[in-house]
Amino acid sequence: MHKQLSQEYYLLLEELQAIDFVLVELTLYLDTHPNDLQAIEQFNQCAQKRKQIAKQYESKFGPLLQFGHSYSRYPWDWKDTPWPWQV
Numbered sequence: 001m002h003k004q005l006s007q008e009y010y011l012l013l014e015e016l017q018a019i020d021f022v023l024v025e026l027t028l029y030l031d032t033h034p035n036d037l038q039a040i041e042q043f044n045q046c047a048q049k050r051k052q053i054a055k056q057y058e059s060k061f062g063p064l065l066q067f068g069h070s071y072s073r074y075p076w077d078w079k080d081t082p083w084p085w086q087v
Helices: 007-032 037-061
Strands: none
């Protein structure tokens, strides 16, 4: 059974999904426009924002990524559900 999730959980998850979308689109654009300094700056700003949002999410709701890309709290919390892709 899934635990009850707060509105903040869904808001942070939605922010992550939105910033990930922007980063994917900027990556595709920069693949064909590698000298666009404004796009590179925007990409870097979005990458920094994503790190901040992910850190906030993980501190409240647990890890987002496996294989050492996210830390675990004690006790080991990878078994806790739901994971972001389950909601």
